[in-house]
Amino acid sequence: IIYIFVAIAICFGIGYSAQIFQAHSLATWYPTLDKSVLTPPNEAFPIAWGIIYICSGISIGLVWDKQTMLDTGLGWLFFLQLIFNFAWSVLFFYLQDPLSGLIDIALLDLTVIFYTLTCYRINRFASLLFIPYLIWLTLATYLNLYIVINNPI
Numbered sequence: 723i724i725y726i727f728v729a730i731a732i733c734f735g736i737g738y739s740a741q742i743f744q745a746h747s748l749a750t751w752y753p754t755l756d757k758s759v760l761t762p763p764n765e766a767f768p769i770a771w772g773i774i775y776i777c778s779g780i781s782i783g784l785v786w787d788k789q790t791m792l793d794t795g796l797g798w799l800f801f802l803q804l805i806f807n808f809a810w811s812v813l814f815f816y817l818q819d820p821l822s823g824l825i826d827i828a829l830l831d832l833t834v835i836f837y838t839l840t841c842y843r844i845n846r847f848a849s850l851l852f853i854p855y856l857i858w859l860t861l862a863t864y865l866n867l868y869i870v871i872n873n874p875i
Contacts, residue, residue, distance in 0.1 A: 725786035730779030740811035781851040806830035
């Protein structure tokens with residue numbers, strides 16, 4: 723159970739760190755963008771990410787043993803998705819570069835899909851815990867694409 727708590731703490735730590743890079747642009751730049759009508763209210767984002775971080779932490783915590791991580795690459799996939807997750811905030815918000823954000827989130831989508839499929843062969847419940855993440859990423863990718871298409875870069 724310690725692995726689950728450590729993994730959840732790591733996820734929230736990455737999320738909190740990314741938030742630091744978002745704060746200024748969320749207040750000044752982001753409100754000026756033409757956004758899709760499907761954009762959730764600002765209050766939904768921390769709730770969604772809180773759920774995603776808890777589910778993600780539980781998922782990797784359930785399969786966190788040295789042999790499984792080495793044999794399957796799950797540890798690397800999990801680490802890689804954390805990097806892409808963090809990088810998206812820096813690219814999209816801090817650098818105010820939606821196109822680079824879109825490229826990053828596409829790589830994040832693929833990494834999360836690979837993690838989910840790889841995990842499914844080892845622990846189906848751990849894999850299913852990534853479904854909320856996949857759903858949220860699908861929406862986020864669409865929203866990012868909408869901003870790229872409908873805003874001058």
